[in-house]
Amino acid sequence: VVQQVTPAKAGSNTVTKSKAPAKAETVPVSTTITPVTMYVGEVKTLPVVGVTRVAVGNGKLISSTVLDTEVLLLAEAPGDSSLYLWLKNGNVLRYKLTVHASDTEQSMTNLQSMLNGIPNIAIERVGDTVVVNGTASKQNLARIEAATKTQQRVLNLVREEDVTMKKMVFMKVQIMEFKKSAMENIGIDWSTTAVGPSLAFTADLINNKQFRYSPDTLPATFQVGKGAAQPLNIPSQAGRMYFGIALAITSSLNLAVNNGDAWVLASPELSTRSGGEAKFLAGGQIPIVTAGALGSTTVTYKDYGIKLNIKPVADDQNNISASITTEVSDIDPSFQAVQGNPGFLMRSTESEINVKSGQTIVISGLVDQRSSASVNKFPFLGDVPVLGALFKSEAFRNNRSDLVIFVTPMIHDPASTSNQQRIEKSKDMRERFENFLGKKGIVD
Numbered sequence: 001v002v003q004q005v006t007p008a009k010a011g012s013n014t015v016t017k018s019k020a021p022a023k024a025e026t027v028p029v030s031t032t033i034t035p036v037t038m039y040v041g042e043v044k045t046l047p048v049v050g051v052t053r054v055a056v057g058n059g060k061l062i063s064s065t066v067l068d069t070e071v072l073l074l075a076e077a078p079g080d081s082s083l084y085l086w087l088k089n090g091n092v093l094r095y096k097l098t099v100h101a102s103d104t105e106q107s108m109t110n111l112q113s114m115l116n117g118i119p120n121i122a123i124e125r126v127g128d129t130v131v132v133n134g135t136a137s138k139q140n141l142a143r144i145e146a147a148t149k150t151q152q153r154v155l156n157l158v159r160e161e162d163v164t165m166k167k168m169v170f171m172k173v174q175i176m177e178f179k180k181s182a183m184e185n186i187g188i189d190w191s192t193t194a195v196g197p198s199l200a201f202t203a204d205l206i207n208n209k210q211f212r213y214s215p216d217t218l219p220a221t222f223q224v225g226k227g228a229a230q231p232l233n234i235p236s237q238a239g240r241m242y243f244g245i246a247l248a249i250t251s252s253l254n255l256a257v258n259n260g261d262a263w264v265l266a267s268p269e270l271s272t273r274s275g276g277e278a279k280f281l282a283g284g285q286i287p288i289v290t291a292g293a294l295g296s297t298t299v300t301y302k303d304y305g306i307k308l309n310i311k312p313v314a315d316d317q318n319n320i321s322a323s324i325t326t327e328v329s330d331i332d333p334s335f336q337a338v339q340g341n342p343g344f345l346m347r348s349t350e351s352e353i354n355v356k357s358g359q360t361i362v363i364s365g366l367v368d369q370r371s372s373a374s375v376n377k378f379p380f381l382g383d384v385p386v387l388g389a390l391f392k393s394e395a396f397r398n399n400r401s402d403l404v405i406f407v408t409p410m411i412h413d414p415a416s417t418s419n420q421q422r423i424e425k426s427k428d429m430r431e432r433f434e435n436f437l438g439k440k441g442i443v444d
Helices: 104-114 138-148 180-186 190-194 248-258 369-377 379-383 387-391 417-437
Strands: 002-007 013-017 029-039 043-046 051-056 062-066 071-075 079-087 092-100 121-126 129-136 154-160 168-179 197-203 241-247 262-266 269-273 278-291 297-314 319-332 343-356 361-364 401-412
Touching (some): 029 043, 051 062, 062 079, 104 121, 104 129, 138 154, 168 248, 168 278, 248 262, 269 278, 269 297, 297 401, 343 361
Parallel strands (some): 029 092, 129 154
Antiparallel strands (some): 043 071, 062 071, 079 092, 168 401, 197 241, 278 297, 297 319, 319 343
16 A cells, blocks of 8 residues: 655645556665564554655555654554655655554563563563463462463463472481380470470580580590590580570480480481472381292292381471371281291371471370280391380380380471571570670680
8 A cells, every 4th residue: 555645734744545656766765674563453653754655565454644753553453564654855764564463562561470480481472472481390380371361362381390499308207115104294295395496505514634525526436445544635615605496395305315214216317309208117028938839939028117108298388298107017926827927917007297397296106015025936026126126125015115206307498487587596595695694705
């Protein structure tokens, strides 16, 4: 479409359509093509003075109006076209017009705002479509899908990450034999015991050459002649104190061990990423002989002992949801062996729990004193880790103690809010402690 522009009164221009000239004129045409992007229904102006003629490649896409100092464009349909403007000085300006069905720029802006903070994704415009590409975790995929559905002409190509960097969950497990009287004294409501930090310090209040607190920097062992008494020669540091935060449940367990009311049978430490699985087995294997055809025999090995499977999932608030499966199996002394193969007693629990990082889960009641009778029939059971020591215990045989499992999951995230709060609380407690003593620098 070619439009001829003729000046009109009152400072306006009149646009009239005319046929293209029969003979091409030699005019200086700009070698620069300026891109113009619009969406249907949008109005855009081009600041140009002295326009005498306008040519639009496809008049169904864009209509134009020439004003005194600018050219007014109205996008009417999606597609691509070109625009030529002839000026009074003889120059010709060229434009490449692209009309989208919707406002992709606004869609991109909206998506960038809604998906802000999600790593490893890119939001780009391809033609008249907004493309969201990249990888994301399963939790973020639902957020991306919901956001893209609110915008028009958006293509979601985000896929789930093959390997996701998830939080690590560290689990401190303590398998203990506990006197029942001590458990009653401490209390079974562990939540009231485990809440809140407590102040603990150690100091060289009494020093001599034979016994003194040893810092971690000194070697753990030293050698002397048999029967010889050598001084440690550790520099005296009277009054030097060490500060830390400890859970009250840890202090209660340590106190019970020191008083002879509890015994630590095993202290495994397990680690897995959020959503993974950690396994622990303390026990052994017993060969099971099975008779086959033609007098042949097959030997398989049966696991027994204490099995612990933990599947933790940690969220952004450091809450831990864990599935804990505990199984205790031992030989049944009342079972008459078949072909020399013993029978087994099995007790298992499955629990779904929610805890905060650092809280302790208590599992008990899986073994009773009747299991210790199997040691008499099968003496090698006394050498089995954990269960062997438990079955040989006089307190356990006399039903005065029980097997108790403590599981304390903690999230490995140094930058977490809870960890920073503990650090700040530690600093505050240390400052108050030093102010109380009236001295600085005595706490490491």
